[in-house]
Amino acid sequence: MTKLRYERPVIKKLETGMPNKFGTRTEYQPMTHLDGIAVEKLMKDYGSPLFVISEKTIRKTIQKAKKAFKTRYPRVQFAWSYKTNYLNAICSIFHQEGSWAEVVSGFEYDKAISLGVDGKKIIFNGPEKSEEDLTKAIKNDSLIHIDHLDELYTISELAEKQKARPRVAIRVNMDTGVYPMWDRFGFNYENGQAWDAINKIMHSDNMELVGLHCHIGTFMLAPSAYGIAASKLAELALSVQEKYKHEIKYIDLGGGFASKNTLKGAYLPGSDTNPTFDDFAEVISSALLNSNFKQEKLPMLILETGRALIDEAGYLLGSVISNKRSSTGRRNTILDIGVNILFTSFWYDHKITPAQAFTHYSEDTCIYGPLCMNIDVIRESASLPLLNKDDHVVIHNVGAYNMTQWMQFIALRPNVVLIDMDEKPHVIRLRETLDNMNSMEKVPAHLKKFNV
Amino acid sequence: MKLRKNIAVSEAGLLFNPVTGESFSVNPIGIEILNLLREEKTDEQIHSAIMSRYSTDKPTFEKDYQDFIGILKHNNLLESHEETKA
Ligand SMILES: Cc1ncc(COP(=O)(O)O)c(C=O)c1O
Numbered sequence: 001m002t003k004l005r006y007e008r009p010v011i012k013k014l015e016t017g018m019p020n021k022f023g024t025r026t027e028y029q030p031m032t033h034l035d036g037i038a039v040e041k042l043m044k045d046y047g048s049p050l051f052v053i054s055e056k057t058i059r060k061t062i063q064k065a066k067k068a069f070k071t072r073y074p075r076v077q078f079a080w081s082y083k084t085n086y087l088n089a090i091c092s093i094f095h096q097e098g099s100w101a102e103v104v105s106g107f108e109y110d111k112a113i114s115l116g117v118d119g120k121k122i123i124f125n126g127p128e129k130s131e132e133d134l135t136k137a138i139k140n141d142s143l144i145h146i147d148h149l150d151e152l153y154t155i156s157e158l159a160e161k162q163k164a165r166p167r168v169a170i171r172v173n174m175d176t177g178v179y180p181m182w183d184r185f186g187f188n189y190e191n192g193q194a195w196d197a198i199n200k201i202m203h204s205d206n207m208e209l210v211g212l213h214c215h216i217g218t219f220m221l222a223p224s225a226y227g228i229a230a231s232k233l234a235e236l237a238l239s240v241q242e243k244y245k246h247e248i249k250y251i252d253l254g255g256g257f258a259s260k261n262t263l264k265g266a267y268l269p270g271s272d273t274n275p276t277f278d279d280f281a282e283v284i285s286s287a288l289l290n291s292n293f294k295q296e297k298l299p300m301l302i303l304e305t306g307r308a309l310i311d312e313a314g315y316l317l318g319s320v321i322s323n324k325r326s327s328t329g330r331r332n333t334i335l336d337i338g339v340n341i342l343f344t345s346f347w348y349d350h351k352i353t354p355a356q357a358f359t360h361y362s363e364d365t366c367i368y369g370p371l372c373m374n375i376d377v378i379r380e381s382a383s384l385p386l387l388n389k390d391d392h393v394v395i396h397n398v399g400a401y402n403m404t405q406w407m408q409f410i411a412l413r414p415n416v417v418l419i420d421m422d423e424k425p426h427v428i429r430l431r432e433t434l435d436n437m438n439s440m441e442k443v444p445a446h447l448k449k450f451n452v
Numbered sequence: 453m454k455l456r457k458n459i460a461v462s463e464a465g466l467l468f469n470p471v472t473g474e475s476f477s478v479n480p481i482g483i484e485i486l487n488l489l490r491e492e493k494t495d496e497q498i499h500s501a502i503m504s505r506y507s508t509d510k511p512t513f514e515k516d517y518q519d520f521i522g523i524l525k526h527n528n529l530l531e532s533h534e535e536t537k538a
Contacts, residue, residue: 009516014476389512
């Protein structure tokens with residue numbers, strides 16, 4: 001006689017009335033396959049935990065975003081925000097889709113160049129650009145976005161030395177009605193700093209002011225803030241034109257569109273409530289088209305969208321290590337996925353789906369990682385089907401920031417696999433090894449021997 | 453250990469405690485265990501009954517069983533020793 005599939009015995013008190021803090025359960029289907037490949041097979045071949053990225057989803061998402069903007073505004077250019085996910089294969093997909101590169105450090109700049117991105121199509125942001133970085137960027141005719149006056153003077157000196165006329169923009173910060181206001185980067189619009197920087201550039205012969213840039217925040221849920229930002233930068237560009245008879249070629253509104261994730265504490269899932277690319281595009285293009293630019297002089301619109309373009313394409317697969325109860329009787333489930341590789345669990349209630357069949361019984365559970373630390377919590381409370389030891393789970397919407405902000409803490413970082421358009425898997429970043437780690441360390445001769 | 457007498461368990465897995473007015477949902481393996489408890493089976497008898505029907509191993513089931521019993525006790529669904537004696 002074949003035995004029945006085992007499920008833990010559970011008994012759960014039925015509460016009537018309000019939904020509880022565990023939310024309503026929405027998982028009625030296991031996620032057994034990703035882009036046609038069995039989760040079981042992926043984990044057998046590449047281990048647990050495992051990051052999996054869908055090339056199909058990336059291309060579908062960037063195409064959807066481009067369409068939303070291009071149908072509303074004539075000149076749109078996306079620039080891939082490297083810090084969001086700078087695995088070479090991922091950047092290359094975005095470059096194949098026509099995105100420029102947006103980088104914020106010398107390391108990211110070199111990464112873009114080494115991938116073969118044309119220097120003219122690299123936007124160099126951020127407060128820290130060394131003289132060496134700037135020299136390179138000037139030589140390659142990249143777009144340098146100035147963050148502060150010290151940088152402005154350095155660029156001016158280097159331009160003189162290199163007998164070049166670098167193309168620059170200034171980063172502008174402003175009040176868009178969003179709190180907290182990001183005013184530590186760039187020059188303020190309201191108090192005249194932005195004008196001061198513009199005047200300094202326009203009066204020096206050795207820089208060409210080609211753009212105005214802002215990045216008003218991240219995971220923005222209010223499209224209206226972008227309307228305000230676009231109007232203010234348009235007004236600034238028109239005033240520069242009026243004062244200096246000089247044309248600003250582009251307005252760069254940075255990144256910040258919310259992805260489909262659910263912010264911690266939000267009542268409804270982000271996939272149902274967060275604004276779409278069409279919502280953002282509508283507000284931004286209206287603001288620009290309604291400003292006083294002449295039709296043929298409309299500036300190019302640049303977008304440095306990060307998380308909204310990649311979050312949905314990324315999955316993190318993992319395994320159940322154990323089920324326990326806390327002293328108060330709460331169900332705890334421990335996964336082999338910790339906050340060291342799922343940094344974004346500090347911000348989001350990530351959706352978690354079992355990878356194998358389950359019944360409709362569920363339990364309110366706290367999901368922990370394997371690190372020996374109290375902060376290692378993946379979900380404080382989730383209503384999940386019953387999971388057994390060694391069962392597999394799929395964590396959704398992990399494509400942004402995790403593969404750049406992950407920490408090599410206690411354990412080695414896992415494989416990252418890309419599933420291509422033909423549903424074939426490719427390892428795009430190898431699991432780290434002890435040798436990788438040790439190769440970067442040196443032990444002084446007097447410490448090489450010990451007796452314990 | 454024994455299930456309190458007046459507790460009703462439906463086949464669909466709804467359990468009602470008339471003393472407190474509380475309702476619970478129980479999964480099928482849970483119902484089997486409740487029925488075995490009602491029949492005053494010992495822990496060993498319950499273990500072998502479940503192990504013979506489900507694909508699991510002893511340590512796993514023992515742990516889950518203890519956990520289940522703990523929740524039953526917590527919700528006052530089992531008769532305490534004193535009551536059993538009286
Ligand atoms: C200058 C700049 N551009 C773009 C981005 C990408 O932002 P997001 O991932 O929120 O779209 C960031 C992120 O902080 C940024 O600092």
